[in-house]
Amino acid sequence: MTIDKNTVARIANLARIRLTEEEQNTMAKEFQGILSWVDQLQEVNTDNIPPLTSVVEITLPLREDKVTDGGYADDILANAPKQAAGFFVVPKVVE
Numbered sequence: 001m002t003i004d005k006n007t008v009a010r011i012a013n014l015a016r017i018r019l020t021e022e023e024q025n026t027m028a029k030e031f032q033g034i035l036s037w038v039d040q041l042q043e044v045n046t047d048n049i050p051p052l053t054s055v056v057e058i059t060l061p062l063r064e065d066k067v068t069d070g071g072y073a074d075d076i077l078a079n080a081p082k083q084a085a086g087f088f089v090v091p092k093v094v095e
Helices: 005-014 021-042 073-077
Strands: none
């Protein structure tokens, strides 16, 4: 995949970033360098490598899943300007 100035301009527009022509050319080169590096990583053979969450063999301690606090929904909702069916009612923000 190649990144040209037009692609950089589109990305900048989506990110709401204003870039000059010179900055677009510079960013195109930098993006292309990043993608080349990612391509190099894809060449590494990882067929026999299991997925890891850590390089150290460790088992996380587990605890009993129990409720230690709660049951205050009515007290909390008492402070709400509007409520319905046990929930906060808020104004619609997305049309």
